[in-house]
Amino acid sequence: MPSRFRASVPVTDDWAHFDFAIADGVATVTLNRPEKLNPLTFESYADLRDLLAELPHHTDVRVLVIRGEGKGFCGGGDVNEIIGELIKMEPRDLFLFTKVGLSGGDMGAAYLLPRVVGLGRATELLMLGGVIDAATADRYGLVSRLVGDDEIGGAVAELARTLADGPTLALAQTKALLTRELDMPLGAAMELDAMTQALLMTTKDHAEFHAAFNEKRPPRWQ
């Protein structure tokens, strides 16, 4: 169901370098080379880039789940599949760019990681490229929720359901504010918060909340 604002490039559900499915408002990308710990390649990067440009035009998609087939999520990647080779050697080594003579600060990592786990821990992870276990990642604030292997499918489905059933515009704006306000001074951030809130107050979703509240029923979000 492409949006009317889509230009001539057709929308496709046919992606060659990962599995892709849409069900009940939830799109799922599954990296599908588990024998190599699902590394990223030139081709899968290109497909991801185009999918992410296209997804806002799928009016039936409200949440994107990215997952990996098999026992790991994604072993990273490299333009020459070098990292893929390395991973065969030492499959649990994360953040290992410095181990091939390259920078640990790749694709925004040197920007994002300090803002997630603090500068000290980010420096250690990107400089030394050590392995951290799930409990440590949780302690650092690098994971949102820690669940066992047999619970993860259910936990992801539940989270995706919650987001897909929620007020899309409000959730999207919240995420956008969190990202943009990392790069804004406090005063400007508060202005942006206020403008966003004023705009959202004029939406059908906010009106629906009022209606649902008065009729004592759950809201039906758009």
Next chain:
Amino acid sequence: MPSRFRASVPVTDDWAHFDFAIADGVATVTLNRPEKLNPLTFESYADLRDLLAELPHHTDVRVLVIRGEGKGFCGGGDVNEIIGELIKMEPRDLFLFTKVGLSGGDMGAAYLLPRVVGLGRATELLMLGGVIDAATADRYGLVSRLVGDDEIGGAVAELARTLADGPTLALAQTKALLTRELDMPLGAAMELDAMTQALLMTTKDHAEFHAAFNEKRPPRWQ
């Protein structure tokens, strides 16, 4: 005891929408609608705005404590008291703006929260609006000190006493630097630190520290 720099608007201790008291340099605002978990309203916002503009002119106030009557601090608030209504339904639901179709990034939250708990946890809290218990808030760095219900009065009084008995200007400048330097590059921040320190070295408080040190007595801060 208003400052000589106060203009024509009179200083008042008579606030309609919260309790207000000053004792021994410590001003205390008590949100006083415990039956509704002390929600904020248009009126209490306006009173807080004016009080905070006025407090620097109270030369007898060195610390401000904001507390809530009853079992909770403050259930947030809403311009139409909608959130107040919601709170009756589900009193422990924090960060729930997205649940009414509005943005979780309200009043600076999308700016401040990532800088306090990291981007990952801030995103989870503002997007999903879940409840977190006190131990989790402490683990995230969202609280400064975790004390039991029966200890909180004493702990707050002790902290307020420490701050009120401390060197006011040095403490105020430290707080201002922490806030301003979130929005400054490292080089400029170090210049500001150095200028501030040089200025504080000329103050009566720093001279008093020297005098007290030589006379082997505790300093009497201004």
Next chain:
Amino acid sequence: MPSRFRASVPVTDDWAHFDFAIADGVATVTLNRPEKLNPLTFESYADLRDLLAELPHHTDVRVLVIRGEGKGFCGGGDVNEIIGELIKMEPRDLFLFTKVGLSGGDMGAAYLLPRVVGLGRATELLMLGGVIDAATADRYGLVSRLVGDDEIGGAVAELARTLADGPTLALAQTKALLTRELDMPLGAAMELDAMTQALLMTTKDHAEFHAAFNEKRPPRWQ
């Protein structure tokens, strides 16, 4: 072994205000006034400033370790050695500038600390100047690795060895990106990451990684 880009000021290994040694690519500064908990003075600041300007011209130095003689690392410092005096009184009091009527935000602390431990904990530490134990510092992300007193020498030597044996340019650039990207917006940071990575791909170290990989031997980094 000074670099050819060194100007007329001679390189020296003879520093008066700390011990200095170079061994196997690892330079070590040892603050050597343990009876005063190794405070910094005007003179040792000046020596550190000049050493840090000179070190990039030592082509045989790849890592700098800064350590303190005796039971503590460094009790801080003060232009008049006032803090040195204080330390005799209360040797474990950290972050105590506010206790002498000065700002807690000295020498970049108000910039750096919130970016390491979050704004809430940084405010508490710089305003109140309390003592925190090693486990708390570890929980806050203020230390990279917590080891016992009798293990620290070995742990430091091992970490210095790992860094000295690593690809120097890649490690240096990773550290530079982490620092610079604290002050850059996301888009610019990703550009800088990409440019840095492209540059490092042209280096001898990255070529050496390929060669070593094909010859199934460990790389010899420059």
